[in-house]
Amino acid sequence: MNAKRQYFKLNEDDILGIVSDYLSTQVDFETFKSRLAFVENEDNEYRIIAAYGELEDESIDEIDFEVLDKTLKFNGERSTMPNEFQIEVTNPEKNAILQRLITTLDLESNE
Template sequence: MNMKKKSQAYFKLSADDVLSIVNNYLEEKISWGAYNSKLSFILDDDKDIRVIAAYGDINDQSIDTINLEELDKEIDFNGEVSTLPDSSLLKPQDFQTREKVRKRIEELKKDIGDF
């Protein structure tokens, strides 16, 4: 397969790639500078997959002892897309739906500020 089409791009990301991307994204959200973190994928019985993450001060070594599976049971989803109304989440893989979600996020940011 020719991997250089001008109108398309292909990606195949490993689990470490995905966690690195998520970590970089969340790092911007916390904006603490130096920090200690622990991230992992959680796969439940329904085959739903999600990332659970814990962040703390760089000197907070207790982050390393947090049981992420237990934390997953204790906290609700708090990501930008997962907290949108269900009407915004029709087909996330569809360009039009992604644009609808992106626009809704921008509207929410205008209404309530960055979250």
């Protein structure tokens, strides 16, 4: 079987760009200044810390992301979502549930 595939290999700038584009839709500023960076903890786990502020906020350039990392709690959509609501599309059981929900929503929207 020759399944179609697409491969992606993203460097640090690609990843930060994607995250920045997404997060810019979540902020309440019409124009803004932002800064994002990767941070590594003592367990060699990586995360992205992002700061958004008003366009005139020059202090964003002075933020120490490693210090900020120690004070912030995770606040991304997936990290704050209860486990029972997270859908792993590679899990056949959860995938079947998701497909049933999609079908139900499609049927209801067409009524």
